[in-house]
Amino acid sequence: MTQQELTGTGLHGPFSLAADAIDEELVENCPGAYALGFIDYLGRFSITYVGSAGENLKSKLKAHIGTASQFKFRHFAEERLAFEKECEMFHQFLPRGNFLHPSRPHGTDWSCPRCRR
Template sequence: MVRAMIPGGLIGTYVIYRDRKPHYIGRSDTNLQRRLLEHCATARGNYFAYDIHTTREQAFAAECSLFHALRPLTNILHPDRPDHEHPQCPFCPDSIAAVLENRLRTPNL
């Protein structure tokens, strides 16, 4: 089914479900099809959902979103940044605090 649904060579994120609950989230920066086939071989879950992304940075942000929103998961470690790129997780408390601190302030009316 994975081979029929997802062409090779795409960047993407995924959620693997077990017993109707999110169990594991992940990302592939090179070949989403191959990564999901690896999970199928280890029988991590019952079914999956996926999204295709145009850049590794978009996939990283989406994976971070899933990691923060769907806990608890079997993922213990925060998603790793894409190779040779340094985006900040837009959902970590430090990133949110920095955005709030640097936002434009309007005078009280």
């Protein structure tokens, strides 16, 4: 896995949002957080959507193929950490594709570290 990281997100990437890149970069059955977007005319990663996956980040990203050209990601040891990272990115970047604050995973009472929602 490459260690390429852009300042500001704490995520690895960007990579092409395609099945082969996802298979190459991510491990199976692991929680994680991600950002979707594109490379702007200045060569910066522009975030259009953020999300997280509690069990299988790889399959969640594959479901987004065709919605953006690039992605960044980070694996987490715990689902809660992935959810918290999604919340932090939502507040930091206000991506245009996220209309609502991230929902806590079903069956949890976790709250956002930023706004305590």
